[in-house]
Amino acid sequence: MSLIEITEVKKRFGDNEVLKGINIDVEPGEVIAIIGKSGSGKSTLLRCINGLETIDEGSISVAGAQLLPDELHLKALRLKVGMIFQQFNLFPHLSAGKNVMLSQMVVKKTPKAEAEEMAKKMLERVGLGHKFDAYPDQLSGGQQQRVAIARALAMEPIALLCDEITSALDPELVNEVLAVVKELASEGMTLLMVTHEMRFARDVCSRVVFMHMGRVHEIGRPEDVFANPKTPELKQFLGMQH
Template sequence: MSLIAVTEVKKRFGSNEVLKGINLDVAPGEVIAIIGKSGSGKSTLLRCINGLESIDGGSILVAGAQLLPDETHLKALRLKVGMIFQQFNLFPHLTAGRNVMLSQTVVKKVPKAEAEAMARRQLERVGLGHKFDAYPDELSGGQQQRVAIARALAMQPIALLCDEITSALDPELVAEVLAVVRELAAEGMTLMMVTHEMKFAREVASRVVFMHEGRVHEIGPPEELFGNPKTPELQRFLGHGQA
C-alpha cells in the first residue's frame, strides 16, 4: 500500500506546464530524493502533494485519501504531511519553544501543557532541548532550520516533505541539519526531499527521482541512478554535479 500515490499529475502556471503527468508511489518508510535542474518542477511537485498548489489534472492520494481542493480536506492533509522549506519561516518574536508549540495549539487545539511537553521532546530530538527559550535571532541558520524540523515533527506527520532545506545555509551548517534528517530516516519516517546534496541522496535515499522538464525522467535506487545513469540528460546533470 502506497502512503503517497501521485498519478498523472499535471500543473500549469498560465501557459507554462510545470508538471506534465507525474507518476510516483511512495511506500511507508521510504526516503525519496528528488534531484534535477532548477525549473524541472521539483518544488512544485512537493507543494502539490502538500496541497499548497492545486493540481490541474491527475490525482494525489495520501494514506488512501484523495486530495480534494476544499479547505477541510486540505487542513486534514497538512496535519498528516509536514513540510519544511528552504527559509525557516520562524516567528521572530516567539522563542524556539513557542514556535514549535504554536501550530499544535492553534491548528490541533492541543492544550498548552501538552503542546509544551511535545515541543520539548521534539527540540530534544533535533539536538536543541537547551534552546527552548532562545529567540530565532539568537540561533544559527542550522539551528533555526532544526527548530523548523521540530515544529513539523510536533504535528506527528505520517510523512515529511523537505524542499531544499539546506540550500539557504552556510556550508558548515549543512551537516547538522542533514544529520537530523538521517536520524529521521533511520527511525523509519517517510521522507520526500528535493535536494542538491548528491552524496546525502546516495547514502540515505531508498530511491532517487530525477526530474527533467516537468516529468519523472529516471527513477531507481541511488546506486543505479548515480552509478549507471541511462539518459543523456541525467548523465549531463551528474557530470555537472560532480564538477
C-alpha cells in the same frame, strides 16, 4: 496500497506546463530524493503534495487523504504531511518553544502543558533542548532549520516534505541539519526531499527521482541511478558526459 500516491499530476502556470503527468508511489518508510535542474518542476511537485499549489489534472493522496482544494480536505492532508522550507519560515515573534507549540494548540487543540512537553521532546530530538526560550533571530541558520523540523514533527506527521532545506545554509551548517534528517530516516520516517546534496542522496535515500522538463525522467535505487544513468540528460546533470 502505497502511502503517497501521485497519479498523472499536471500543473500549469498560465501557458507554462510545469508538471506534465507525474506518477510516483511512495511506500511507508521510504526516503526519496528528488533531483534535477532548476525549473524541472521538483519544488512545484513537493508543494503540490502539501496543497500549497493546486493541481490542474491527476490526483494526489496521502494515507487516504485526498488533495482537494477546500479547507477541510487541505487540513486533513496537512495533518499527515509536514513540510520544511528552504527559508526555514519560523515565526519570528515567537520563541523556538512557542514555534513548536503553536500549531499543536491551535490546530489540534492540544492543552498547553501537553504541547509544551511535546515541544521540549521534539527540540531535544533535534539537539536544541536548551534553546526553548531563544528567538529565531538569536539562532544560527542550522539551528533555525532544526527548530523548523521540530515544529513539523510535533504535529506527528506520517511523512515529511523537505524543499531544499540546506540550500540557504552556510556550508559548515549543512551537516547538522542532514544529521537530523538522517536520524529521522533511520527511525522509519517517510521522507520526500528535493535536494542538491548528491552524497546524502546516495547514502541515505532508498530511491532517487530525476526530474527533467516536468517529467520523471529516471527513477531507481541510488546505486543504479548514480552509477548507471540511462539517459543523456541525467548523465549530463551528474557531470558524466564526455
